[in-house]
Amino acid sequence: MRLLLVEDTVALADQLLPLLRDHGYAVDWLADGRDALVRAHDDDFDLVILDLGLPGLDGLEVLRRWREQGLGMPVLILTARDSWAERVDGLRAGADDYLTKPFHPEELLLRVQAVLRRSHGSANHRRLQACGVALDEERQSAWLDQTEIELTGAEFRMLRYFMLNPRQLLSKSALNEHLYDGESERDSNVVEVHINRLRRKLGGEVIQTRRGQGYLFTGRD
Amino acid sequence: MRLLLVEDTVALADQLLPLLRDHGYAVDWLADGRDALVRAHDDDFDLVILDLGLPGLDGLEVLRRWREQGLGMPVLILTARDSWAERVDGLRAGADDYLTKPFHPEELLLRVQAVLRRSHGSANHRRLQACGVALDEERQSAWLDQTEIELTGAEFRMLRYFMLNPRQLLSKSALNEHLYDGESERDSNVVEVHINRLRRKLGGEVIQTRRGQGYLFTGRD
DNA sequence: TGTGGTGTTTAAGGTTGCGTTAAGGCCGGC
């Protein structure tokens, strides 16, 4: 399992590197944003741990460019600031998780494991594939067999989140959280409506419901 | 699983309560530190989520007194301030983990699950294992050998509590206590019905009966 | 500023299935 740590604070890197390595990860370390931007093309990392406050090139910009260039590996961002907006920006730019400094080193391990598990078999391509369904992120459309199915924005966002977490139980509140940033209504059935739309387009069996618990994407298995 | 949320910000509590309950936790809610101090003696909570900035009595003081009085349940503290010193104080006072506001609600869930797993001595793996049975907390389903067994909410809650206390005698009233919050009836056979359902799904031998005493989870040993 | 088209959200009513209750049978202990 190959990781890239992008962190300019030497003391922190010195702390994290042995910990990660002790737990069986092969870790490369860079301290500069510009280096990281290039390096991610040379090696196929399973996960990147990215500090947002970097010399050379800001972490958020690095991440944004990676995604523009079609690099889809999971990214865990570290932020020194405790700003809600920045985290949301990070998530929008394509990060998979975030951690606010300071943190317990063990906590980083937990997140790394969680993100890796989540991204298992999925997040590595521009065209996201899971359970017999493909998602074209540029055209915002899904593919079943050889036929393209056009999606609206909301449908696409929901399907993407499902496909990034295939076969996993996603509660309605989790879907709400991830599809609408923060200030969303509580007593609304938007999620149900869009799930209904996806089922119409892709077939009723692609999303299963677990009453009282949530939904899970199982595609056409 | 019985949780106590001590949080005076109503908006936050309104957000967290349904989330936690959606994920199968029975949650009691208090807004005052003095109430919390007393309440933790009356009920046997599996975990307490404790805001440090409280009216009545400061959260840190509450925690300190609990520990003095011999109460050892896991405590997850919430702090609005981004102060490192305060967190250290919290950990010193006997907290098991902390979370800085604002946070993603999902993050709280991750921590709650992690703390509960840690406090019951098992490793921090998303999949809880005991006596030849595995429990997938994300999918809320059990695994026997390689086959997945889907569980309803009530079944999942009960099985999780059994698996966190394997090979231990759990009285019917204790199960009632931990699976339902304060305002629930006591003279019913809900527990028996759900034990029956679990036995049907997992096999009759996984839960043994000690007549007049309670039940114990022995899995497939 | 209007107008139409597209996409999203709200609202209302119908449907489903989980959780609970209740009733009857069973079994173990005294």
Added chain:
DNA sequence: GCCGGCCTTAACGCAACCTTAAACACCACA
């Protein structure tokens, strides 16, 4: 044998979910 605790089953109510349509927001373009 009898009683009390436990098991099993079926049925019911209600919350959760689905479905549909209409209201609404947004944008392009006149």
